[in-house]
Amino acid sequence: MSHSATEIWAIIxxxxxxxxxxxxxxxxxxxxxRMPGWLxxxxxxxxxxxxxxxxxxxxxxxxxxxxxxxxxxLAAAIATLxxxxxxxxxxxxALAGATTLEVLNWML
Amino acid sequence: MSLATGKSAFLEGFIAGVPFLxxxxxxxxxxxxxxxxxxLDIPQSVGMSLVVIAGAAQFTAVQLLSEAAPIWVxxxxxxxxxxxxxxxxxxxxxxxxxxxxxxxxxxxxxxxDISYALGIAHFDERPERxxxxxxxxxxxxxxxxxxxxxxxxxxxxxxxxxLPDNALIDFAMPILFLAIVGPMLKTLAHLAAAVSSAVAAMxxxxxxxxxxxxxxxxxxxxxxxxxERRRGR
Numbered sequence: 001m002s003h004s005a006t007e008i009w010a011i012i013x014x015x016x017x018x019x020x021x022x023x024x025x026x027x028x029x030x031x032x033x034r035m036p037g038w039l040x041x042x043x044x045x046x047x048x049x050x051x052x053x054x055x056x057x058x059x060x061x062x063x064x065x066x067x068x069x070x071x072x073x074l075a076a077a078i079a080t081l082x083x084x085x086x087x088x089x090x091x092x093x094a095l096a097g098a099t100t101l102e103v104l105n106w107m108l
Numbered sequence: 109m110s111l112a113t114g115k116s117a118f119l120e121g122f123i124a125g126v127p128f129l130x131x132x133x134x135x136x137x138x139x140x141x142x143x144x145x146x147x148l149d150i151p152q153s154v155g156m157s158l159v160v161i162a163g164a165a166q167f168t169a170v171q172l173l174s175e176a177a178p179i180w181v182x183x184x185x186x187x188x189x190x191x192x193x194x195x196x197x198x199x200x201x202x203x204x205x206x207x208x209x210x211x212x213x214x215x216x217x218x219x220x221d222i223s224y225a226l227g228i229a230h231f232d233e234r235p236e237r238x239x240x241x242x243x244x245x246x247x248x249x250x251x252x253x254x255x256x257x258x259x260x261x262x263x264x265x266x267x268x269x270x271l272p273d274n275a276l277i278d279f280a281m282p283i284l285f286l287a288i289v290g291p292m293l294k295t296l297a298h299l300a301a302a303v304s305s306a307v308a309a310m311x312x313x314x315x316x317x318x319x320x321x322x323x324x325x326x327x328x329x330x331x332x333x334x335x336e337r338r339r340g341r
Contacts, residue, residue: 007179008152015169016159018187024216026198027205038333045301045332046192046325047164048292052302053309053324054168054185055285060310064278073279080283084290091131093287101276101283 072108076101117241121226121248128222132253133260135163138280140264142167146174150265157261161217161254164288165189167281185321196224203231203242211243223250297339301332 003011059077061067079100084093136157143153148170160166169186173179196219204215226249231242293299305328312320 003147003173003176003179005149005152008148008173009155011169011173011179011183012152012156012159014183015156015162015165015186018183019160019162019165019190019193020217022187022190023193023197023219024213025194026201027212027216027219028197028209040195040198041333041336042329043191043195044336045298045329046188046195048289048298048302049305049325049328049332050168050185050189050191050321051164051285051289051305053305053321053328054171054189055282055289056306056309057313058171058279058282059286061313062278064276073282076279077282077286080286081290084287085293086290088291090284090287090291093290094283097283097287098280101279105276 072101072104075104113241114244117237117244118248118251121230121245122251123248124226124230125222125249125252128226128253129256132163132222133256135284136257136260137264137267138284139163139166139170140261140266141268142264142281143170143261144265144268146170148173148265150262153265154258154262157258160186161257162190162193162220163257164285167285171281181319181322188322188325193219193224196228199228200224200231200246203228203235204239204246207239207243215243215246218247218250218254220250220253222253295336297332297335300335301328304328304331 055077059074060069062070062073065073076097080093080097083096084090087093139157140153143156143166144150148156156166156169160169165186168189169182172182172185177185197216200215200219204212207215223246227242227246230245231237237245289302293302305324308324308327309321312323314320315323
């Protein structure tokens with residue numbers, strides 16, 4: 001990793017303050033007023049707009065296998081998403097993905 | 109507030125929060141392992157869990173750092189992941205907004221997916237409860253999970269170097285994130301936002317690390333919001 005200890009602590013401090021301010025924002029400052037609907041409508045999609053984009057390249061081109069598409073990791077990703085969606089449950093999804101990953105890796 | 113009702117509200121929240129220990133504990137352990145893998149030392153890993161105290165954002169920051177992304181990109185991407193908490197904050201406001209400032213500060217620090225979800229479900233069910241009982245209930249839901257988030261990170265970070273080298277450990281984080289996203293795909297708008305995010309991030313992957321993600325996220329939020337606007341909720 002190319003980051004100094006000072007940089008790491010700076011990131012921790014900025015993320016700590018920034019995250020707190022996000023959490024405090026409306027609870028702390030808005031009072032009884034209501035946010036505009038268009039803003040709420042965009043904010044509602046924040047997690048599904050960020051997390052898939054973060055993961056997609058890691059699934060498609062994993063560094064661990066030289067950036068080439070790996071059928072084992074791809075299958076594990078699909079199994080995770082499918083089971084988590086179907087069961088509406090994070091742990092079942094993670095378990096399905098981890099099992100798929102380990103079993104296929106052992107077989108292939 | 110009588111002491112008895114305050115205690116009982118705390119206990120109710122505490123009991124509702126117990127099952128989540130089994131989610132947060134392993135997740136915290138894994139964060140410790142991944143953070144050390146990415147080059148953080150033990151005080152930094154534990155410090156991040158204590159100060160930032162937000163799982164997905166911490167994983168995002170550490171992932172980008174391990175890819176040698178510029179620090180402002182890691183900061184911006186991790187904060188973007190936490191933007192949803194502004195919505196949590198807004199949604200808790202009608203219930204907890206009249207609590208004293210110091211209580212709202214504590215609630216904000218401990219406003220996680222878990223405490224928010226349990227808290228808002230309870231408040232919608234029992235809106236007549238006095239605000240001090242609502243605050244105490246909210247703190248009860250997270251009283252077990254929050255300390256375990258920090259302790260779990262410490263154990264994971266300490267064990268990280270000692271774990272046998274598993275060729276597949278790189279993929280633990282993608283799996284966890286996908287497992288978190290799965291249950292979130294509740295409507296066509298959520299699904300379309302998720303697909304747009306994944307496709308745009310891959311098309312923009314040639315950009316400097318993390319920047320493509322921010323653009324992809326903005327596009328995906330617009331897609332979700334626009335579909336919701338057209339279909340009505």
